[in-house]
Amino acid sequence: MNPLALLPELLILAGAVAGLLAGLYAARERQRVTAWINAAALAGAAATAAATAATALSPGTFEGYVVDAATNVTRLTVTLSTLLALCLMAGRARGHARESELYTLTSLAALGTIVMAGAGDLLVLVAAYLLASIPAYALAGFAKDAPGTEAALKYYLMGAFLGVLMLAGVTLAYGHSGATAYSGARAPAVAAVLLLAGPLFKAGAAPAHFWVPDVAEGASRPVAAFVTTVPKIGAFVAAYRLASEVFDEPALLAVLAAATMTLGNLAAFHQPNVRRLLAYSTISQAGYLLVPVAVAGRTDLAAPALLFYLAAYAVTNLGAFAVVVATGTDTLADYAGLARRSPWTAFALVVCLLGLVGTPPTAVFAGKLLMFAAAWDAGYAWLAVLAAANTVASLFYYLRWIRPVFVQEGSGRRAPATIPLLAATASLALGIVALLTLLP
Template sequence: MNYGALLPEIIMMGGAIVALLGGSFLPRRRQALVTWFAIAVACGSAATAAVSTRPPTVFSDSYALDNATTTIRILVPLATAVVMLIGRQEFRGSARESETASLLLLAALGTVVLAGANDLLIVATGFLLATVPLYALIGLSRSPAAAEATIKTYLLGAIFGVVMVFGITVLVGVAGGSTYPELQQALPHVPAAAIALGFIGVLAGLLFKAGAVPGHFWVPDAAEGAGIGIAAFITTVPKLGALIALARVVDVIPGTVNAPLLVGVLAAASMILGTLAAFWQRSAPRLLGWSTVGQVGFLLMPVAVIGAEPSARAALLMYLVFYAVTNLALFAAIAALPGRTTIPSWRGAAREHPVITSVVLVGLLSLVGTPPTAVFVGKLAVFTATWQGGMPWLVVIAAAVSVASLFYALRWVSVAFQAPTEPRPHPAAVQLQAVTAVTLGALVIVAVASSPPLLQL
């Protein structure tokens, strides 16, 4: 057993345990040490993943260490570290600061495991590890909205989790094995109805994790009810592992079942519903929650053609990286101006906080797919891969939805550039979050230069 190949995961698991135990013995005034320790652990895990040499698979082909897993091993811990910086203001002094850091590391670990899973049983394990901490994280703010979001997330997670386990049971039962090489060998000789039943079950669970239709209902409520830092996490990190896991599953389903068409239809439904629902939202986190539902629709496009187009995997990874940077930049901007959590409250922000408003402008234009922003490059790669993969109809729908999404982006930005109707005091910008927002906003533009290497993955 090559346990050394799992060093990045081991670092995160050990860090989560140490953070939980260490926080139990530290006084509240020193709980910040746990958060900074967790940030160091996340960065250390990402650095280890970046420099480690690895075999293609470990543990009897049950865990893949390919380019997709490596990308997620680097991206997820770094995104988690950024989330801790974004939420630093609300975490500081909390009675549950150490628990928050530990839960974030555990949820990040589950996301990485989900992405690397090359075995349906590992998919179930990663799903649980990535999902259960979210229930506690969403409810940490102890508000009525957070309580409602926690209950909704828990109930949906339980239902979709059971459906996923049922689907895994069916596929493993008819194939006589759970690893993907075993499935690829056995499933072509299995009745198509059994494969379809099992695949739909697994698909349902992973779509819940990604926040796509029909498992999307929890995302906007959780984004609005949780704190800004936690909202940034749940709208960014979970989908990073879930979409890679889904791409691996779709790739092993034989042609006797039209899995690409089903994924393509759900992609169209997600992008249309998420974009239209974001139009008239007043809460900025809730707007971004609906936006992330729409973005998952775009991310499902390369998943739908993963078996037909060689460039689809690289396009998916590129879009995941660029979307993560963009979404975190927007939440960092909201966290930097704590008095402006609703769209109307951003009136006059361009005059009072021009730099932070610029980050919001760049971030929203990136989500829409406006050149020369990062997500534009990701969308271009995704559209190309989907068209070449034989789904031009999905590209046409995605292009129309991208144009329509300009509405909610310009609605937010236009409010920020309007003069305030009456003087209203707003707190000064929080420096740590402001620096984080500006840094990420710059990366939304600079990250375009990293697109050629990503296309080689």
């Protein structure tokens, strides 16, 4: 047991605590320093995670916590995505009365997400679920306005309900096998469904997806970007571990994947509010992400497909939300003529939306390619075909957003392009690198 292997998690925790303490004593106009503290902790966590991954520093298992390649990739993805989200938040929260709390809550939610991914014991999973959820509830209602409060309440109630179901699942599994460690626990079908309730809630997958559109619309835009993106990463890795170790229900997960992607796509069709549109889009993406979870243990491609798709999705989705943050408007009609006003922002939007469709050479394309290959390889051809059909259908509502950007004249303010462009570039670069490695 090498405690250094937990350095990334410890760094984030230290950053969150230090940020909170600094925020207590810093003057309101100097609260920005807490953002830097949290960001530095996240960056340090990313660096140590990369170092751990590169040097294979004591890969192994603590009691109930696994440090392996999947955990390391999750650490990297979560810390970097959270940094991007922090950039989005910092731009809007300057001078806010509770500015430091915003960053601390974000860091803690990110920490919970990572621990969820690394959990190797059902009880750790429950604790991580709570750590990932409770700061996110607070974040959703952070603005203390009516829509935010309502969103936070719905988010909390859904989380509490499904968390209780998950706890029931843990109880059932423990009663059935007498162990809570993944290596020993075995869950029958009913316990599997109940256990999945928690990860499905965090991932925003059917039938636990109801909170996603409400929170995406009600919370402030940077928070919406964070909570619809980052917690998913840990949730899917946790589901993957459960599906490959604790129970063996590929058909159940395949049905969930199919339902989630189809429902999300259909609901996004005629959505006039871009935040709700993105929310449904993230639901459909959750459906695609469930495909490698469903085929976990049946093909070697499942883990790479899931981890790469998660990274690709995180950066691309954050990029799309970054455009919404930059433009400051939620109505589809307000995007008319964006290409004229702010060509670079429009470019980033197009890259991210086409990326979410899965257009080469963006990262999600490579992720989808891996996902299709994994489904095909594991004998779930029908799932791959359904995912492909859904991908084609999804083009419709993404294009509904892209078209006014170019063809119509419109009035509105110019939108800064830095962060959207950063995310779009990252998405493109990740995709090109992946394709270059995949192709030969």
